[in-house]
Amino acid sequence: xxxxxxxxxxxxxxxxxxxxxxxxxxxxxxxxxxxxxxxxxxxxxxxxxxxxxxxxxxxxxxxxxxxxxxxxxxxxxxxxxxxxxxxxxxxxxxxxxxxxxxxxxxxxxxxxxxxxxxxxxxxxxxxxxxxxxxxxxx
Amino acid sequence: xxxxxxxxxxxxxxxxxxxxxxxxxxxxxxxxxxxxxxxxxxxxxxxxxxxxxxxxxxxxxxxxxxxxxxxxxxxxxxxxxxxxxxxxxx
Numbered sequence: 001x002x003x004x005x006x007x008x009x010x011x012x013x014x015x016x017x018x019x020x021x022x023x024x025x026x027x028x029x030x031x032x033x034x035x036x037x038x039x040x041x042x043x044x045x046x047x048x049x050x051x052x053x054x055x056x057x058x059x060x061x062x063x064x065x066x067x068x069x070x071x072x073x074x075x076x077x078x079x080x081x082x083x084x085x086x087x088x089x090x091x092x093x094x095x096x097x098x099x100x101x102x103x104x105x106x107x108x109x110x111x112x113x114x115x116x117x118x119x120x121x122x123x124x125x126x127x128x129x130x131x132x133x134x135x136x137x138x
Numbered sequence: 139x140x141x142x143x144x145x146x147x148x149x150x151x152x153x154x155x156x157x158x159x160x161x162x163x164x165x166x167x168x169x170x171x172x173x174x175x176x177x178x179x180x181x182x183x184x185x186x187x188x189x190x191x192x193x194x195x196x197x198x199x200x201x202x203x204x205x206x207x208x209x210x211x212x213x214x215x216x217x218x219x220x221x222x223x224x225x226x227x228x
Binding site: 026028044048052053054055056058059061062065078080089090091092093095096097098099100101 | 146147148193195197200202204220222223224225226227228
């Protein structure tokens with residue numbers, strides 16, 4: 001298992017996490033259904049506006065799934081930021097993970113590691129977290 | 139009365155991989171009870187101690203049922219129901 005993702009998306013997610021700091025940021029990257037390939041990034045509003053929690057607004061969530069269905073896409077990546085902790089799924093992340101087919105991407109720009117950032121990807125299925133390799137393409 | 143219910147990927151193991159199923163019920167409680175009768179076990183994934191699970195969103199047409207009375211929400215012929223897992227975490 002691995003995630004192949006373009007540098008532009010990695011940069012855009014890191015940029016979004018900095019722009020929304022200290023709140024967590026979140027979003028998805030969509031791709032043609034069945035491709036498993038992330039091609040269209042869609043930043044989402046963190047309706048929780050919190051440094052320790054993120055949640056897509058229920059109305060945005062419904063609109064997102066309808067859009068994905070209409071365009072024959074799938075949710076390839078679900079990403080969010082951790083602002084003060086490492087880029088590893090929290091207990092809450094695991095409890096809520098509801099898309100067994102998605103790559104769950106976590107980014108952390110916590111100050112202990114600045115100016116470096118962490119960008120890591122996981123599968124979360126039935127409460128089991130499996131980290132996967134990330135290949136960044138130019 | 140038959141209501142179309144859209145099922146998210148995570149619950150499709152209960153519905154033999156069907157993306158949408160038909161169910162009946164004049165309220166959300168009745169609809170979930172009918173779903174569970176047809177697809178045993180699915181009710182438990184939607185409810186916890188008699189309430190909607192926090193990380194499941196259910197919509198009647200375009201409206202989140204939390205704004206329609208929750209489990210008491212009324213459903214009429216021709217409505218469509220969509221179940222989606224919340225996208226959330228910490």
